[in-house]
Amino acid sequence: MNTVTLCETTTRKQRDDRMIKINENELSKPLKIIMGDSFKSRKIRTILAEHVWEHLSYEEGVEAARICYDFLEPQGYIRCAVPDAFFRDGWFVHNYKTITSMFEEAGFTIRLLEYCDEGGEFHYNDWNPEDGFIHRSFRFDHRNKNNELGFVSLIVDAIKELSE
Numbered sequence: 001m002n003t004v005t006l007c008e009t010t011t012r013k014q015r016d017d018r019m020i021k022i023n024e025n026e027l028s029k030p031l032k033i034i035m036g037d038s039f040k041s042r043k044i045r046t047i048l049a050e051h052v053w054e055h056l057s058y059e060e061g062v063e064a065a066r067i068c069y070d071f072l073e074p075q076g077y078i079r080c081a082v083p084d085a086f087f088r089d090g091w092f093v094h095n096y097k098t099i100t101s102m103f104e105e106a107g108f109t110i111r112l113l114e115y116c117d118e119g120g121e122f123h124y125n126d127w128n129p130e131d132g133f134i135h136r137s138f139r140f141d142h143r144n145k146n147n148e149l150g151f152v153s154l155i156v157d158a159i160k161e162l163s164e
Helices: 031-039 058-071 096-105
Strands: 003-008 019-022 044-050 072-083 109-116 122-124 153-159
Touching: 044 058, 058 072, 058 096, 072 096, 096 109, 096 153
Parallel strands: 003 019, 003 044, 044 072
Antiparallel strands: 072 153, 109 122, 109 153
């Protein structure tokens, strides 16, 4: 699988040439330049973005999604995880409605994998970690023990449909 990972430099320690590491100083650098420098005209099957999109405003998130859309092959997708605004404290930026709207505005079809609703109830739809591993998730975050939620991310697959 042709996979690219967008990640904060503080969250990933391993070296991987398919990984675009973004630190807070680079968040203002246009994603099109970052992606273009790395991939030129090659198409990507999967983009993993674990805890990146929450650093973007709604408008910046839509623009970043549009840029990623251009680099994805048909049926490619972004697996995006952000802290969930509807989980307990609620001080995070995005919830399932904002992230869905953001990616739909950029042309994607959305599949919700993990999220909390407005009442804080957690919803889980089975997903394969081999299709894009998200550490800060219900199954894999060390803070979740004995079916008790310590931390969950809002996780979506934003899918680029086949062109007509």
